[in-house]
């Protein structure tokens with residue numbers, strides 16, 4: 620690599636230096652000349668880029684904190700607070716909520732998203748908690764496999780993201796009653812002044828709306844930056860754009876990862892009866908009136924309430 624570049628202070632002088640000294644000079648931004656015409660062609664290591672890479676080094680600990688931290692917080696929360704039970708139990712009457720197509724596009728986006736999170740954590744932060752414990756060969760294969768999966772599942776993720784964002788946005792518009800929902804933490808706190816509170820919610824509650832819009836916005840950022848990183852020859856980004864994409868990709872990943880963990884806990888463990896919505900598309904009538912009262916009242920009034928036969 621270095622033979623293609625001659626340095627201003629003379630190749631002969633550099634040749635007498637040890638590798639460490641050459642590296643030190645390069646890292647300080649040593650410049651020279653070359654026949655190449657590409658950006659920064661006379662400077663193998665750009666000191667500005669190195670500063671951006673320092674920011675990148677913060678992403679791995681932040682991703683570990685966001686993912687493992689969120690899991691620990693939620694486990695403690697459930698232990699102290701307990702889950703949200705259906706006050707009147709299950710009615711057994713199942714109300715239509717999501718179409719089969721909605722359920723399919725949810726899983727089209729969700730399954731790849733989970734694979735992207737797992738492989739992404741391995742690629743960005745695996746050197747801290749996997750590499751020290753396995754051999755070099757195994758680590759190399761793991762990184763290679765993770766990268767292949769990460770690149771392939773990005774496409775179904777983007778398809779799921781696009782469909783969910785476009786088709787579901789109308790039900791996720793913020794309303795004034797969403798403020799009250801946040802003030803009483805959605806009625807999920809089982810003690811103190813919050814206990815027994817059931818804030819109003821339409822088809823989506825305020826927490827779901829926050830997740831939806833975070834997913835819509837950061838899903839776009841992560842997809843766009845991912846494509847720039849995956850196809851450098853197609854987009855021909857400058858080195859600065861590439862580095863910026865790398866940072867934005869990581870920051871979006873941290874946000875989506877933290878939200879996903881909250882979302883999965885809410886759907887599977889926190890809200891009794893909630894998971895059924897994304898299995899059959901139907902929810903129990905008591906779940907509908909407890910968690911989405913305004914929506915339930917609305918479908919009763921406008922005649923669109925449909926029960927499972």
Ligand code: HEM
Nearest residue numbers: 728729732733827830831834879883886887893894896897
């Ligand atoms: C094991 C993992 C997951 C489970 C069990 C799960 C479950 C659910 C359930 C039950 C709902 C419907 C909630 C309702 O009807 O009120 C839902 C909605 C939704 N899910 Fe997931 N989900 C998972 C992963 C994901 C992932 C990884 C994404 C991101 C791609 C995602 C994106 C969404 C979105 C945008 C909604 C609509 C907003 C909302 O209702 O919260 N889900 N999910």
